Amino acid sequence: MKILVIDDDATVRFMLSEICAIANWEVVIGSNGREGLEALTKNEIDVVLVDYHMPEMDGLQTVQHLRRMDRNVPILVLTVDERQEIADRFLDLGATDFALKPVKAPDLISRIQLHMRLAQYTRTMGNEISERLPADDLFETKGISKTTLVHIISYLRTNPQPCTVDEITQEVGLAYPTVYRTLVHLMQKGKVRTIISYQKVGRPKNKYEWLKD
Incomplete structure (x- = not known):
């Protein structure tokens, strides 16, 4: 399985990559929204992890463009912001679900696995x-x-x-x-x-x- 990680923080990217490695998943990195969009065009991505606060193209803009490019890929937003209005904006633009920072390895792995199962469940x-x-x-x-x-x-x-x-x-x-x-x-x-x-x-x-x- 291939996970696309979009985050401007190198430390967070490394941490998320290590978590995915525990589950034996391949990781594709985007250090900003534009790199993430380019990565999606070049790879068959199973799940996208995208940060909210990023320069140039923030998480909202990135999610909007990702969803236009792929209607079905699960998009998980990583954020410390739990406000319902922020969640509504992300959902309006096509986000699938949320994972709160700081991210814990067991929680993130189980959430990604959940969305893999949901994709299969929806097909059947x-x-x-x-x-x-x-x-x-x-x-x-x-x-x-x-x-x-x-x-x-x-x-x-x-x-x-x-x-x-x-x-x-x-x-x-x-x-x-x-x-x-x-x-x-x-x-x-x-x-x-x-x-x-x-x-x-x-x-x-x-x-x-x-x-x-």
């Missing part, structure tokens, strides 16, 4: 799910990949109990902003509903439930 299950939901443009949405939608829809459909965003995030392995944004989209499409769960202690929590097909 995506058409089946799409055929069951033919009435609208559920899969034609800006900022949310079909892979992510298929994964979360499959989980919700097979889980009999309403779940919080935190519970879904833990089970599916995707970042919180990715899961939350997907749930909002599914609610807008009338596929998911919110149930308020009142706790014995603390504030009520929103839980999400798939509406039967």
Whole structure:
């Protein structure tokens, strides 16, 4: 498997390369957004890791161009910024998921492996799910990949109990902003509903439930 690492920090590039080496993955390096785009044109890339804060072409611009060049490759944004508005901007431009810095080797390896499995899962299950939901443009949405939608829809459909965003995030392995944004989209499409769960202690929590097909 080949991973494209785009980061302007040489120390971070080395660290990410070493992590990928642990998993026996080949690494292609881009020290900035432009080099990353060029690398994508010359290589068959399985997963892209891209930094947010970079000079000349930042992570937002880089993700936008990467997605225009390849509609399907998973793009993981590396960032210390957890703000939902930043996540929304990245998702709008085509990011697939997020990994928070500082990156830990086991977490990053498992996240990359997850997206490899999701890509395979979408190829085998995506058409089946799409055929069951033919009435609208559920899969034609800006900022949310079909892979992510298929994964979360499959989980919700097979889980009999309403779940919080935190519970879904833990089970599916995707970042919180990715899961939350997907749930909002599914609610807008009338596929998911919110149930308020009142706790014995603390504030009520929103839980999400798939509406039967």
